[in-house]
Amino acid sequence: MSDYIKIEIETASKEQSEILIAELSEINFDAFEENENALSAFIKEEYFNEEELNKIILPKNISYSKTIIEDTNWNAKWESEFVPIIIEDFVAVRAAFHNPIVNVQHEIIITPKMSFGTGHHATTYLMLQQMQHINFTGKTVLDFGTGTGILAILAKKLGAKKVVAIDNDEWSINNAKENITANNSTDIVLLQKDNLGGLETFDIILANINLNVITGCIPQLKMVCHHSSQLLLSGFLNSDGQRVINDFTSEEFKHISTTQKNEWILMLLTKS
Secondary structure (H helix, E strand, O other), rough: OOOOEEEEEEEEOHHHHHHHHHHHHHHHHEOEEEEEEEEEEEEEEEHOHHHHHHHHHHOOOOOEEEEEOOOOHHHHHHHHOOOEEEEEEOOEEEOOOOOOOOOOOOOEEEEOOOOOOOOOOOOHHHHHHHHHHOOOOOOOEEEEEEOOHHHHHHHHHHOOOEEEEEEEEEEHHHHHHHHHHOOOOOOOOEEEEEOOOOOEEEEEEEEEOHHHHHHHHHHHHHOOOOEEEEEEEEEEEHHHHHHHHHHHHHOEEEEEEEEOOEEEEEEEEEOO
């Protein structure tokens, strides 16, 4: 496994932190911790490009520091800070070392490793929250950029007939496999892929990635949709919402609704 680089950034506001998260996600940072007046961002050492980082940080007149975290230390840190997430009475997300959570309809066990998707970030929270309003019973589902596998697992718990989960990252695939087993959802089809080529059409597509990946893959998303497919998309800021709507509606998608948490948004679209 790779070592990780941790970038600690002084920030002026929560809004600035969330803008930074969106921008850093575009250059392969894949985990974040938000604190008062500070943001910690994490990236695999082999993906780190300081010139790209400086293009984002320096124009904002803020400072940052850099440290290296060995992969063996990362998991211990992640586990020590992982706390359960409870979304209304709908779903709870916890680690195996937590006590079971009662009085929720669904419980998901996630091993807190370096894959994106534990429910803590606003985009994952929005995806989990809004999935309760979609009928998954008997449906085919694609989880594009599965990370920990959390959305695929919930889709299966909600009655999906078939779930295909893909990710281009080997760490995420291994972590998702472990989580799928822990949640007795081993019939989920897990694929390591960086595109949607060769896949069939799906009733529901879940994509919690980032702005450029989502908008760059619209032609591929169109190919895995039939006339009534539903797309649940997140991973971008409210300020990018109109761009996403314009890009999708120009490709024969219909915008149904937008939900917001902090500066982040989720969109539901259908193939029109």
